[in-house]
Amino acid sequence: xxxxxxxxxxxxxxxxxxxxxxxxxxxxxxxxxxxxxxxxxxxxxxxxxxxxxxxxxxxxxxxxxxxxxxxx
Numbered sequence: 295x296x297x298x299x300x301x302x303x304x305x306x307x308x309x310x311x312x313x314x315x316x317x318x319x320x321x322x323x324x325x326x327x328x329x330x331x332x333x334x335x336x337x338x339x340x341x342x343x344x345x346x347x348x349x350x351x352x353x354x355x356x357x358x359x360x361x362x363x364x365x366x
Contacts (some may be wrong), residue, residue, distance in 0.1 A: 297341065302330040304348045318347035 305315050305326075312330070316321075316323045319340070328334035329344075336344065345351060 296332055296334045297336065298330040301326075301344055301348075304345075304350055305330075308348055309346075315344070315347060319343045 305312070310318075312326045313323045316326045321340070325334065326344075329336050329340075336352075
């Protein structure tokens, strides 16, 4: 699952529209759509803002080369 798919899955789980998420993170609805469909790879600060808005946090495990997402 790529970053955009994760954002979309969590957004839908939270019952938010793209517009509602975009308003929470002060970006356009089109930018959220581009992230979700994989045409744009968000910067780390953007991704952190999105995850905060979705009430999720990114947890890094030093034994794993990637990170993983963990629901609060």
